[in-house]
Amino acid sequence: MTAPLASLGALLPAPGELAGIILLSLFVSGVAIVVSMLVGVPAGIFLGLHRFPGRSFLVTLVNTGMGLPPVVVGLGVFLLLARSGPFGGLDLLYTPWAMVLAQVVIATPLVVGITLAAIQGLDERLHLQILSLGASRAQLYLKLVKEARLSLVAALAAGFGSIISEVGAVMMVGGNIKGQTRVMTTAIVLETRQGEFANAIVLGVILLALALGINWLFTAVQQRRRA
Amino acid sequence: MSLLALAGVEVARDGKAILSLEGLDVRAGELLALLGPTGAGKSTLLRVLHLLERPAAGTVAWRGAPVPWPAPLDLRRRIAMAFQDPLLFSGSTLENVLYGLSLRGETGVAAREKATEALRLLHVDHLAERRARTLSGGEAQRTALARALVLRPELLLLDEPFAALDAPIRRHLLEELTQVVKAHGITCVYVTHEQGEAFSVADRIAVLRRGRLLQAGTPEEVLLRPASRAVARFMQTGNILSGVVTRRSEALSEVAVGACVLFSRTVLPEGTTVDACVRREEVLVEAPGDAAPAPGLNRFRGTVATVFDHGSTMQLKIDAGFSEGPLQALITRRVAHDLAPRPGLPVEATFSAASVHLIPREGRSDDDL
Numbered sequence: 001m002t003a004p005l006a007s008l009g010a011l012l013p014a015p016g017e018l019a020g021i022i023l024l025s026l027f028v029s030g031v032a033i034v035v036s037m038l039v040g041v042p043a044g045i046f047l048g049l050h051r052f053p054g055r056s057f058l059v060t061l062v063n064t065g066m067g068l069p070p071v072v073v074g075l076g077v078f079l080l081l082a083r084s085g086p087f088g089g090l091d092l093l094y095t096p097w098a099m100v101l102a103q104v105v106i107a108t109p110l111v112v113g114i115t116l117a118a119i120q121g122l123d124e125r126l127h128l129q130i131l132s133l134g135a136s137r138a139q140l141y142l143k144l145v146k147e148a149r150l151s152l153v154a155a156l157a158a159g160f161g162s163i164i165s166e167v168g169a170v171m172m173v174g175g176n177i178k179g180q181t182r183v184m185t186t187a188i189v190l191e192t193r194q195g196e197f198a199n200a201i202v203l204g205v206i207l208l209a210l211a212l213g214i215n216w217l218f219t220a221v222q223q224r225r226r227a
Numbered sequence: 228m229s230l231l232a233l234a235g236v237e238v239a240r241d242g243k244a245i246l247s248l249e250g251l252d253v254r255a256g257e258l259l260a261l262l263g264p265t266g267a268g269k270s271t272l273l274r275v276l277h278l279l280e281r282p283a284a285g286t287v288a289w290r291g292a293p294v295p296w297p298a299p300l301d302l303r304r305r306i307a308m309a310f311q312d313p314l315l316f317s318g319s320t321l322e323n324v325l326y327g328l329s330l331r332g333e334t335g336v337a338a339r340e341k342a343t344e345a346l347r348l349l350h351v352d353h354l355a356e357r358r359a360r361t362l363s364g365g366e367a368q369r370t371a372l373a374r375a376l377v378l379r380p381e382l383l384l385l386d387e388p389f390a391a392l393d394a395p396i397r398r399h400l401l402e403e404l405t406q407v408v409k410a411h412g413i414t415c416v417y418v419t420h421e422q423g424e425a426f427s428v429a430d431r432i433a434v435l436r437r438g439r440l441l442q443a444g445t446p447e448e449v450l451l452r453p454a455s456r457a458v459a460r461f462m463q464t465g466n467i468l469s470g471v472v473t474r475r476s477e478a479l480s481e482v483a484v485g486a487c488v489l490f491s492r493t494v495l496p497e498g499t500t501v502d503a504c505v506r507r508e509e510v511l512v513e514a515p516g517d518a519a520p521a522p523g524l525n526r527f528r529g530t531v532a533t534v535f536d537h538g539s540t541m542q543l544k545i546d547a548g549f550s551e552g553p554l555q556a557l558i559t560r561r562v563a564h565d566l567a568p569r570p571g572l573p574v575e576a577t578f579s580a581a582s583v584h585l586i587p588r589e590g591r592s593d594d595d596l
Contacts, residue, residue, distance in 0.1 A: 131303075133375070134327055147317060
């Protein structure tokens with residue numbers, strides 16, 4: 001049994017480098033999903049509860065954003081952060097923060113859209129009932145989030161799943177620099193291009209295992225609250 | 228004393244007025260029933276009374292002081308509301324009842340004791356730890372009421388809270404609710420489209436139709452002295468006959484209804500065009516006799532046109548010579564047994580002058596509403 005494991009270990013990047021890639025993947029996608037949830041959940045609740053001129057247009061934008069091609073996002077963020085771009089002075093291009101920004105742009109519409117659907121899925125009279133028990137506007141939002149939390153966990157899972165496995169945008173704005181901006185997906189692309197298919201497969205399996213583990217965690221939380 | 232007073236309140240949707248009230252008072256300690264058909268504006272009025280909807284025009288005053296908009300939270304928290312659907316939150320029954328208290332910063336043992344007491348009051352304390360969404364309809368509605376009552380509101384608003392329940396449970400809950408509300412001195416506005424419910428709980432009844440308040444008064448006033456033809460119809464008066472006052476004395480009016488003459492205790496000036504309302508249960512139906520009616524007593528001979536069996540009562544329509552159609556009478560089963568009514572049977576319909584309520588028609592447009 002030890003021989004196959006040893007040969008598998010030989011296929012992988014050095015343990016320190018591999019750990020760095022995994023940690024950076026989790027860091028970038030983790031920060032991005034937290035920011036997306038902080039922005040997307042209130043936005044989804046607001047769109048779900050209020051009627052105002054231009055709302056339909058915003059909802060259409062959100063729905064379009066849910067299917068936004070990552071390379072287009074990458075291009076947009078690249079142009080914004082490039083030295084000649086409006087935010088070039090921030091010197092963020094080819095840093096993990098540029099990757100975070102790209103992933104926020106990808107995940108936020110998903111979070112907004114799923115939150116919006118979740119809020120609209122609640123009984124319309126529920127918010128009147130909550131207000132009638134003496135809730136302030138902030139307390140109303142909190143309660144609605146609590147009542148829609150199963151769907152919000154789904155938003156979290158969908159958003160995280162879409163960005164941890166995304167490659168186009170992070171490649172464009174991160175540059176896949178070894179030890180700085182290389183994450184699981186960009187590493188897989190690199191290994192494949194270099195013909196190191198075994199390495200690519202092993203990294204792919206690790207990525208899948210990570211995605212599976214994280215989604216298992218989300219599902220456990222979701223189903224426990226349901227029980 | 229008025230707890231909440233509305234004056235000149237107007238609410239519009241898409242440019243169309245859906246509520247237009249000259250005035251409505253909710254008096255401290257009373258149980259006011261808002262009675263009206265679907266689409267009367269009852270739920271909109273409740274949102275205004277709860278200070279959750281700002282009217283496009285008019286004023287709302289709490290204990291005499293005008294309410295600023297948006298209504299301050301501490302003022303809103305003096306009011307609680309329960310709906311037809313219990314709308315329970317996820318979590319346990321107890322957690323549902325604790326929610327309103329937690330919003331007010333009340334937590335811990337004292338809050339749990341209050342919540343448990345409220346559940347006990349509604350006889351669902353044994354379900355405290357059950358998941359609220361697994362409760363039966365009756366249990367869920369009791370929990371929803373406990374959730375509102377635990378807040379000890381000064382004003383409790385109930386939007387058809389028992390409409391979705393079976394009749395026996397509804398009656399039982401209605402009795403219990405009335406007892407609890409009265410025992411705790413809570414002012415209550417109870418919305419319903421069921422007359423029976425309104426009469427069984429209310430100190431006063433406000434009749435709404437198409438966003439307008441047609442009448443507010445004691446159950447007796449609304450039932451026996453409707454302010455308009457519309458209220459009379461809604462109260463199922465049965466007989467609403469158009470006529471003109473032809474003579475008046477100190478205590479009696481004579482009203483010409485087509486070729487017939489009615490006597491009424493409502494005294495109005497001669498020449499007044501009126502709607503003469505006679506409740507169908509006030510009409511006594513007998514086999515024709517020879518005795519002349521006593522002065523002021525209305526008696527008409529006719530034949531039974533139709534018989535409709537309600538079970539404990541029977542409704543008769545009697546062709547008695549009124550141009551507006553047959554006279555309606557509601558008789559008990561016992562009377563029906565003795566009379567054996569059938570179409571074509573000659574009968575005599577009698578009702579007192581006190582049973583005839585006259586509504587002047589001049590300037591009234593309620594029927595166009």
